[in-house]
Amino acid sequence: MSKNLYVISGPSGVGKGTVIREFLIRNPGFMLSISCTTRAPREGETDGINYFFLSKEEFQRYIDQDKFLEWAEFAGNRYGTLKKFIDQCLALDKNIILEIDTKGAMQVKSKMPDAVLIFIAPPSFEVLEDRLRGRHTEDETAIQKRLDEVLEELARAQYFDYKVVNDDLNRAVNKLEDIIRRQDAQR
Ligand code: 5GP
Numbered sequence: 001m002s003k004n005l006y007v008i009s010g011p012s013g014v015g016k017g018t019v020i021r022e023f024l025i026r027n028p029g030f031m032l033s034i035s036c037t038t039r040a041p042r043e044g045e046t047d048g049i050n051y052f053f054l055s056k057e058e059f060q061r062y063i064d065q066d067k068f069l070e071w072a073e074f075a076g077n078r079y080g081t082l083k084k085f086i087d088q089c090l091a092l093d094k095n096i097i098l099e100i101d102t103k104g105a106m107q108v109k110s111k112m113p114d115a116v117l118i119f120i121a122p123p124s125f126e127v128l129e130d131r132l133r134g135r136h137t138e139d140e141t142a143i144q145k146r147l148d149e150v151l152e153e154l155a156r157a158q159y160f161d162y163k164v165v166n167d168d169l170n171r172a173v174n175k176l177e178d179i180i181r182r183q184d185a186q187r
Pocket of ligand 1: 009010011012035036039070071072074079080081099100101102103104105
């Protein structure tokens with residue numbers, strides 16, 4: 001693999017999506033994988049852009065057909081990365097970004113040891129809880145499930161190659177750019 005595969009994880013509500021979006025605006029040559037999920041679309045989300053929204057049966061069929069590089073269950077729903085997308089990007093010699101949970105990140109690292117794992121951390125647990133509630137995209141039950149996942153996600157941060165604290169968007173994106181620039185220079 002001549003290009004890098006960057007796996008970006010972090011607890012729900014940490015703002016990884018925003019950091020990655022800003023990174024991609026500044027670095028348009030990177031390919032962001034579109035995951036499959038059994039979660040229902042949120043308002044404003046579009047099939048094939050934010051996710052491929054699958055039924056539970058379709059997702060199970062994809063597992064049976066070995067279509068996923070990795071997949072994991074998160075807060076009651078399943079999420080997976082398609083092998084096909086990764087293969088296509090590698091064939092085109094493109095840098096790839098996966099925004100996935102920490103369980104999925106561990107699977108990618110064991111299958112593709114050259115993958116670079118970056119953990120986006122919150123300044124504190126309280127800030128994270130406030131952000132998760134403040135975005136109003138989940139009901140209370142879903143928020144509780146996501147908060148239950150947070151401690152597990154934070155515990156897995158030790159297995160990541162780099163950590164970026166998202167206390168300020170611009171600072172976090174700058175740090176991400178620094179990490180990626182350094183990694184790319186090593187290729
Ligand atoms: P959300 O429902 O907020 O979009 O995503 C919930 C969690 O699932 C986030 O931590 C997100 O990074 C993760 N996720 C999204 N796509 C994938 C995927 O393909 N695989 C895995 N393992 N996690 C994913």
